[in-house]
Amino acid sequence: MTSFLDIKDLSKKDLERIIDDSIEIKKNGSDKILNNKNVLMIFEKPSLRTRISFEVCINDLGGNSLILNSNEFKFGERESIHDSTKVLDRYIDFIIIRSFEHSILKEVASNFSKPIINALTNHSHPCQVIADLVTFKEKFGNFKNKKVSWFGDFNNVTQSWLEAAAILDINFSIACPSVVSESKNTIKLLKNQNNKLIISENINDIAKNSDCIMTDTWVSMGDQKDKSVDHFKPFQVNSDLMLLANKNAIFMHCLPAYRGMEVTDEVIDSRSSVVFDQAENRVHAQKSIIKYCCKS
Ligand code: CP
Numbered sequence: 022m023t024s025f026l027d028i029k030d031l032s033k034k035d036l037e038r039i040i041d042d043s044i045e046i047k048k049n050g051s052d053k054i055l056n057n058k059n060v061l062m063i064f065e066k067p068s069l070r071t072r073i074s075f076e077v078c079i080n081d082l083g084g085n086s087l088i089l090n091s092n093e094f095k096f097g098e099r100e101s102i103h104d105s106t107k108v109l110d111r112y113i114d115f116i117i118i119r120s121f122e123h124s125i126l127k128e129v130a131s132n133f134s135k136p137i138i139n140a141l142t143n144h145s146h147p148c149q150v151i152a153d154l155v156t157f158k159e160k161f162g163n164f165k166n167k168k169v170s171w172f173g174d175f176n177n178v179t180q181s182w183l184e185a186a187a188i189l190d191i192n193f194s195i196a197c198p199s200v201v202s203e204s205k206n207t208i209k210l211l212k213n214q215n216n217k218l219i220i221s222e223n224i225n226d227i228a229k230n231s232d233c234i235m236t237d238t239w240v241s242m243g244d245q246k247d248k249s250v251d252h253f254k255p256f257q258v259n260s261d262l263m264l265l266a267n268k269n270a271i272f273m274h275c276l277p278a279y280r281g282m283e284v285t286d287e288v289i290d291s292r293s294s295v296v297f298d299q300a301e302n303r304v305h306a307q308k309s310i311i312k313y314c315c316k317s
């Protein structure tokens with residue numbers, strides 16, 4: 022049994038297998054591998070897609086789902102993270118966590134003897150990116166020589182995409198304000214691992230020859246409430262920006278989208294947009310992630 026905390030922890034072979042198994046599960050379904058196991062989902066932040074798609078996965082895979090929402094439980098509030106986790110270890114077979122600090126996820130993982138799945142932290146959102154990679158592969162067949170371009174804030178989804186791009190050798194480029202890129206130490210680290218990574222404020226250069234244009238909210242859950250969004254406005258994904266990309270380029274967004282901010286209605290409702298395929302693929306991708314975690 023193994024946990025699924027971040028894409029960077031996977032070998033290329035395991036990442037490719039998770040993607041291919043998702044596509045296979047989507048076509049042919051999956052065995053009831055959870056076999057009455059008790060799966061606890063802890064959501065310290067709001068969720069629609071992750072919460073419901075995981076519940077559908079657990080039901081389809083023959084497990085029992087239990088849920089703790091933020092109004093019922095927060096790690097570290099009534100007792101130490103260590104003590105809560107050791108208690109849960111006596112009841113539960115699998116934990117799926119959406120939390121704030123990545124360190125909470127790590128601490129839970131180090132005190133729980135069975136698998137943990139990262140359902141989003143401030144740092145990363147690997148389940149989303151597996152679904153995105155599945156969606157991309159369905160559209161294009163492979164990742165070879167493909168250019169994926171990200172516009173706007175550098176956030177948890179960007180982080181997991183960077184990690185995937187480094188493993189799969191995807192040409193991943195980021196257009197974001199320099200104040201954002203300069204504040205992220207992780208960018209320097211990942212740039213060393215992936216020499217194809219380009220970060221720039223020049224939206225034309227980044228959009229040119231792209232097979233996929235992506236964005237996400239300018240203000241993620243857990244960001245400071247008064248975060249200024251003005252410097253993101255030039256990075257909005259609109260029809261003019263899409264025209265700079267390849268003719269058959271797709272548009273991706275993990276949702277929820279703030280229409281009129283990071284993306285216009287025209288783009289998100291266009292034929293290029295695959296946002297609802299991404300949302301559907303969360304179910305298939307997460308079944309494949311659970312299968313990966315169950316392997317001995
Ligand atoms: N994309 C995503 O994770 O959505 P939720 O926040 O609704 O789970």
Ligand code: NVA
Pocket residue numbers: 146176177178237238240241242275276277
């Ligand atoms: N970056 C977003 C993703 C939501 C699914 C957030 O963390 O709020």
